[in-house]
Amino acid sequence: MVNEHRNLCVVGDDDQAIYRWRGADVRNIQYFKRDFPDALVVKLEQNYRSTQRILRAANAVISKAQQREGKTLFTRNSEGAPIELLPCEDEREEARHIAHGVKSTLARGVPAKEIAVFYRIHAQSRPLEDAMRAANIPYMIYGGMRFYERAEVKDILAYLRMVLNPNDDVSLLRVVNTPARKIGKTTLDRVTTHATARQTSIWKLLATGDLPEDVGAAARKALTGFYLLVGEIRREAAAMLDRPAEVGSLVFQKTGYARMLEDNKDVENETRHENIQELLGSMHEYAQEADEPTLSGYLERVTLNEETPEGEDSPKVSMMTVHSAKGLEFRAVFIAAMEDGMFPYKGTELGSDPEEMEEERRLAYVAITRAREQLTVSFTRFRQIFGQTRINPPSRFLLEIPPDVLSGKVPRRHFGEGSTPARESGNTWGSGGGGGGGGYRVERDPVPSRAREPELPVVNDGPVLVRDNPAVGWQRGMRVRHMKFGTGTVKTVLTGAELKVEVYFPNLGATKTLLAEYLQLLG
Numbered sequence: 409m410v411n412e413h414r415n416l417c418v419v420g421d422d423d424q425a426i427y428r429w430r431g432a433d434v435r436n437i438q439y440f441k442r443d444f445p446d447a448l449v450v451k452l453e454q455n456y457r458s459t460q461r462i463l464r465a466a467n468a469v470i471s472k473a474q475q476r477e478g479k480t481l482f483t484r485n486s487e488g489a490p491i492e493l494l495p496c497e498d499e500r501e502e503a504r505h506i507a508h509g510v511k512s513t514l515a516r517g518v519p520a521k522e523i524a525v526f527y528r529i530h531a532q533s534r535p536l537e538d539a540m541r542a543a544n545i546p547y548m549i550y551g552g553m554r555f556y557e558r559a560e561v562k563d564i565l566a567y568l569r570m571v572l573n574p575n576d577d578v579s580l581l582r583v584v585n586t587p588a589r590k591i592g593k594t595t596l597d598r599v600t601t602h603a604t605a606r607q608t609s610i611w612k613l614l615a616t617g618d619l620p621e622d623v624g625a626a627a628r629k630a631l632t633g634f635y636l637l638v639g640e641i642r643r644e645a646a647a648m649l650d651r652p653a654e655v656g657s658l659v660f661q662k663t664g665y666a667r668m669l670e671d672n673k674d675v676e677n678e679t680r681h682e683n684i685q686e687l688l689g690s691m692h693e694y695a696q697e698a699d700e701p702t703l704s705g706y707l708e709r710v711t712l713n714e715e716t717p718e719g720e721d722s723p724k725v726s727m728m729t730v731h732s733a734k735g736l737e738f739r740a741v742f743i744a745a746m747e748d749g750m751f752p753y754k755g756t757e758l759g760s761d762p763e764e765m766e767e768e769r770r771l772a773y774v775a776i777t778r779a780r781e782q783l784t785v786s787f788t789r790f791r792q793i794f795g796q797t798r799i800n801p802p803s804r805f806l807l808e809i810p811p812d813v814l815s816g817k818v819p820r821r822h823f824g825e826g827s828t829p830a831r832e833s834g835n836t837w838g839s840g841g842g843g844g845g846g847g848y849r850v851e852r853d854p855v856p857s858r859a860r861e862p863e864l865p866v867v868n869d870g871p872v873l874v875r876d877n878p879a880v881g882w883q884r885g886m887r888v889r890h891m892k893f894g895t896g897t898v899k900t901v902l903t904g905a906e907l908k909v910e911v912y913f914p915n916l917g918a919t920k921t922l923l924a925e926y927l928q929l930l931g
Contacts, residue, residue, distance in 0.1 A: 414446070422477055423470050426731060426771045428763070430675075434770075438475055455481045455777075457737050459488025461813040462779050469805050470773040473766055490815040493806075494786035499532075499745070499793070500693075502786045503539035506742050509784055510545055510725055513740045518782075520546065520723035522739040526730050526775050528751045530558075531682040531793065532744060533727060534690060540725070541713065548724040551732035556713050560665075560680040561687050565710060567659040568652075570638055571645045572704055575609035584634050587668040591634070595627040611635070637663065645703075652706040653691035660684060685794035693792070730775045741779035747787045747800035751775075772805045882909055887930040893920060895930070 410416045418440060425434035441447060455463055463483050470476070494509070496502040506525060513523055525536060525547075534555040540547045555561060563586050566579035574580070581600070585591040602620045603610045613619060614635040619628060641662050648654045660666050665684070669677045694709060695701040726738070730751075745751055752768035776783065787802045806818045886898040888911055896913035907924040 410444075416444070416447075423473070423479075423770055424734065424774050426734060426767060426774055428767050434475075434766075438477065441477075449477075451477075451479050453479050453481050455483040456485075457780050458483060458777060459485050459781060461488045461490060462776060462783050464813050465491055465783070465809045466773050466776040468809050469769060469776065472808055473769055474762065475766070488781060491809070491813055492782075492784040492815045493818065494784055495802075495819070496786060496788045498788050498790045499535050500539075502744060502788050503535040504542075506536060506744060506784070506786060507539040507543040507545060509742060510540070510740075511543055513782065514545075518739050520725045523742075524550075524726040524728065524733065524736070524738040524740070524778065525742045525744065526728060526733055526778070527744045528730060528753050528771075529682060530679050530729060531686040532750075534686050536727060536744060538713065540727070546722050546724040547727050550726045550728035550736075552728070555683070555686070556710060558680075558683050560683055563665065564656060564659060564684055564687055565707070567638075567641070567663055568655065568703060569707060571642050571649075571655060571659070572707070574611040574638060574642065577603070577610050580610050583663070584631070587664045589630045589634060591627055591630045595623055595631075598623055599631070649703045650701055652695060652701060652703045653688050655703055656688045656691050660688070682794060689792050689794065730771050733778050734774050737778055737780055739780050740782040741775075741784070743775050743783070743785045745787065745791065746785045746803040746806055747791065748803055749798060749800035750791065750793070751803050752805070769805065772803075882907065882924060888927040889930055890920075890922065890927055896920075 420437040420440075422434050422437040425432060425437065428434070441449060458466070460483055463481055467480055471480075492509075494502070494505055496505055510523055510525070514520060527533060527536065530552060533549065533552075537547070537549075537555050552558075556565075563583055566582040569576050569579040570583070577600070581596060584596065598620045599610055599613065602618075603613050606613070606618070614631055617632075619631065623631075641659060644662075645655045645658060648658075666681075669681045669684075691706055694706045698705055726736075730743075743751075751772065752765060785806065787800075787806070789799070791798045791800060801820075802818050807820065809818075811817060882898065882901045884898055884900065887895065888898060888909075889895050890911070890913070893911075893913045894915050896911040898909050899912050899919060900910040902908040902910065902921070908921055909924050909927065910919050910921050911927070912919045
């Protein structure tokens with residue numbers, strides 16, 4: 409194309425190349441000058457969007473990239489407000505604080521369409537959506553579906569509804585051929601018409617074998633197999649209806665849904681798997697909160713979450729993955745889960761793949777530069793994701809940002825086992841703006857909240873977190889957390905050379921005698 413006239417113009421930004429997983433190759437930009445040595449390179453380095461602080465943060469992160477065309481963006485915009493750090497106890501507190509921040513931003517007169525909440529992967533949206541609904545903040549998922557509207561989530565919920573009520577024809581028709589069982593639309597139309605004529609449910613037709621004569625032998629066999637499968641699941645689930653997450657896991661495995669996703673490990677199926685794991689995590693959360701958890705109670709809660717009362721045309725806050733945010737800009741941006749293991753995603757694994765880490769760095773650069781005036785980044789001490797509780801340190805990218813553009817200091821590590829954290833002035837962990845709990849905290853406005861107490865198995869993607877406890881103030885009835893045993897209640901305080909306490913852990917159904925220094929007070 410260019411051999412004769414050498415007439416070619418290409419526009420690109422290697423700092424924003426974030427689609428490697430789709431087959432894009434940043435080397436097309438990086439090697440352009442090598443391939444066309446006589447090309448004139450014009451660097452567009454003036455930024456007209458962001459404040460100076462936001463731009464300095466972005467430059468600091470991207471400057472660490474190993475291979476890039478050297479450039480430094482500058483702006484004539486104002487210095488702007490510091491980037492707000494939002495350390496939280498867990499993902500639910502994080503979601504509440506982000507919703508509170510969004511509401512405060514709206515109250516300052518920033519339109520909803522100028523506010524965005526970013527997250528690294530789709531599965532992270534669920535607690536954020538819950539918090540937005542609880543705060544009555546209209547929102548939209550840009551470039552995707554709301555959590556409870558995603559096909560794989562609706563599929564598992566349909567199976568769960570059938571566990572309680574197999575005569576639910578809507579749920580049955582949704583999943584009777586998911587995973588595929590060679591039951592076609594024509595067959596289902598005939599069966600549905602037959603059930604309507606008989607004034608009965610499809611399930612009862614399957615139970616009696618009273619199917620239309622024009623349903624072939626193969627389809628009959630497949631329908632019978634589905635009936636037997638659901639019947640078996642219902643029998644097994646009958647003994648665990650007070651443990652919704654276990655029923656959900658049973659459905660996920662027994663129906664073949666898990667195998668279906670495993671057999672085709674593409675990016676889309678990985679996302680579907682993550683969403684289902686997040687759904688199972690929401691069931692566990694419900695069980696921890698409810699006085700008497702039941703599967704029916706969980707499904708009732710989900711039904712409320714599925715309702716979207718705001719009008720289609722009403723202004724909405726945008727929620728999206730960072731990939732979806734490319735090319736967009738907002739006056740106020742909130743970036744959730746800036747932790748190693750979340751952003752960069754699966755950080756410990758990425759360390760062995762420099763190209764993956766480079767792409768994560770570019771993704772962070774894209775996220776930061778979407779903000780014009782206000783940028784808030786959050787990270788948590790504990791994060792429940794995919795049915796596990798993780799302990800991740802704050803993102804390595806945050807540590808690279810100049811301190812003078814931040815509202816506080818970024819903690820460099822979590823507490824090591826049996827160690828005392830190095831305190832940093834004015835910067836401690838904890839929830840809201842209240843007291844209690846050792847660690848790091850950036851002071852901010854208090855938000856009324858009920859702290860969640862994750863009791864799932866802990867996955868240590870970073871150092872073990874242990875509270876530095878003075879041997880004073882321990883009382884019967886205190887709530888505590890242990891890294892191995894989860895959350896429990898102090899039953900007895902023992903005297904002696906070392907402070908020990910007896911703690912009852914409901915998830916174990918047992919009492920343990922432990923050194924107090926290995927426990928974290930929950931308040």
